[in-house]
Amino acid sequence: MKCPGMKAALFSGALLAALPSAAGAQSIERTGGNANSPIVGSIAVPAAANLLFLSGAVASPIDPAKPDELGDTKAQTLSILTKMKAQLAEKGYSMGDVVKMTVFLVGTPTNGGRMDAAGMNEVFRTFFGSADQPNRPTRSTVQVAALGRPNILVEIEAIAAKMP
Numbered sequence: 001m002k003c004p005g006m007k008a009a010l011f012s013g014a015l016l017a018a019l020p021s022a023a024g025a026q027s028i029e030r031t032g033g034n035a036n037s038p039i040v041g042s043i044a045v046p047a048a049a050n051l052l053f054l055s056g057a058v059a060s061p062i063d064p065a066k067p068d069e070l071g072d073t074k075a076q077t078l079s080i081l082t083k084m085k086a087q088l089a090e091k092g093y094s095m096g097d098v099v100k101m102t103v104f105l106v107g108t109p110t111n112g113g114r115m116d117a118a119g120m121n122e123v124f125r126t127f128f129g130s131a132d133q134p135n136r137p138t139r140s141t142v143q144v145a146a147l148g149r150p151n152i153l154v155e156i157e158a159i160a161a162k163m164p
Contacts, residue, residue, distance in 0.1 A: 001090070005013075015119055027046070028043060028046070028047040028099065028161055028162075028163065029044040029164060030042075030043050030136060031043075032093065038091060038124040038125045038127075038128040038136055038138070039128070039129075039136050039138060040136045043099045043137070045099055045161045046163070048164060049161040049162060049164075050163075052091055052093055052097075052159070052160040052161075052162075053157075053158075054084060054088075054157060054159070054160070055157060056104070056156065056157040057080050057145065057153065057155065057157070058076070058080065058155050058156060059071065059075070059077075059152065060083065061086070063134050066091075068150065069151070070152060070153070072108070072119065072149050072153070073105065073153050073154055074116070074119040074123050076153050076154040077119070077120045077124065077154050077156075078142065079157075081123065081127045084156065084158060085127070085154070088160060094133070095135075095137075096131050096135040097162045098128070098137045098158050098159070098160045099138065099161045100137055100139055101137050101139040101140075101156060101159075102141075102142070102156070102157050103113055103139060103142070103154065103155075103156050104143075104144045104154070104155040104156070105117065105120060105141065105142070105143050105144070105153060105154055106146060106147055106152070106153045108153060115143040116153070120141070137158070
């Protein structure tokens with residue numbers, strides 16, 4: 001006796017058995033890059049991972065009474081990454097779950113009109129690739145002519161991934 005549903009059920013079972021389970025050996029893999037760098041060369045994120053996309057964030061004023069005083073590149077990077085850490089925590093993620101970042105930097109007069117990548121990286125190293133938080137993301141850093149408001153030197157967006 002032929003049962004058309006039986007053939008489909010056997011095929012479906014065989015297909016599911018061939019797929020790795022989410023609880024199996026799947027994990028987010030970080031590889032490559034210089035060990036002294038706060039970033040890695042590549043990250044492989046399994047399809048089963050949960051993703052969280054964070055919009056570009058800018059610094060909060062150093063003094064709320066002075067909204068145009070945001071500080072230098074280092075101060076702005078610290079403000080942004082501190083806010084990002086809190087935003088991730090609200091969703092059950094941590095800085096260690098960040099897999100991709102894009103950093104936009106405006107050139108500064110004190111750096112000859114070039115972006116202060118060294119200042120940004122100094123702060124970055126306190127959030128990524130440290131003893132407290134060893135995971136490092138992939139990252140692109142670009143210099144832009146300007147950002148959304150005067151005095152903004154840094155904007156950072158991120159993608160975090162976490163296995164269920």
